Amino acid sequence: MVNAGATGMRPDPRKVSSPSTLVNALVIMLKLCEPFISNEKKQHLIDPGYVLSSKDNGGIFPTEGEEAVPRLGEASEDTMATEYAPKNAFIPQCFFLCARFINLGYAHQFGSQFQLMRHLQHMHWEAHNNNRNLEGDENYSRILSAQRSQDVWLFQEDTVTDSLRFCNLMSKVLCKMDDAILRQMPEHFVDDTCDIVMGVAKLKPKVLRGLEFQWVFKMVVKLLSPEYSEV
Secondary structure (H helix, E strand, C coil): CCCHHHHCCCCCCCCCCCHHHHHHHHHHHHHHHHHHHCCHHHHCCCCCHHHHCHHHHCCCCCCCCCCCCCECCCCCHHHHCCCCCCCCCHHHHHHHHHHHHHHHHHHHHHHHHHHHHHHHHHHHHHHHHCCCCCCCCHHHHHHHHHHHHHHHHHCCHHHHHHHHHHHHHHHHHHHCCCHHHHCCCEHHHHHHHHHHHHHHHHHCHHHHCCCCCHHHHHHHHHHHCCCCCCC
16 A cells, blocks of 8 residues: 555655665565465455455455555446356455566666666667776766666576566466456556566567466457457
8 A cells, every 4th residue: 555656667765665675575465375376266256346345455456545446448337247256265465466576666666777777778788889888987887786776686597587477377367358447457466467578579589488378469469459459
């Protein structure tokens, strides 16, 4: 609840948790999700009604106010009134809390990493055009240090692998939802999945070896099809 501003371009460190804290929290949530990520028999227990029930999710997926989470489509009153009565409350809670932590911390940091890299490339370009040496440039050294430090914890192998497997499961869950429910899911479920998969593919492609992304592909094809492209 207090980290809603963590996805901003320049989050205020006085008002939100540090990126490392958010990623550490994500690591814990990924470990709690591991039993059903690796067990297809338990995945049907991921009830999307958790996202729609503010009473159960504690308001972390608000539909109104300044912190409202954008949805994939328009919500219908009938669906919004659906009672949330899961067979297993723990699994959907872990799954969707994990998805929220990915949005607030991990996925956002990929954007930050690309921004730092673009900044460094621009500084290189300027220095080359002006016959200037960046050695000893304090501003360049500071940005380079931030980029490399972030690279260390952003691409820890276990965290990257677990996040990618979670993204594939998220895609599967979205693909199997009824259309009325799908329209009410947060946009960042799709955005984060694509950002993480593409980010890793660009920066650390070797990590993708041995992992499956069939549901990510199916989700993208489905949402880009004429039937869903305007959702």
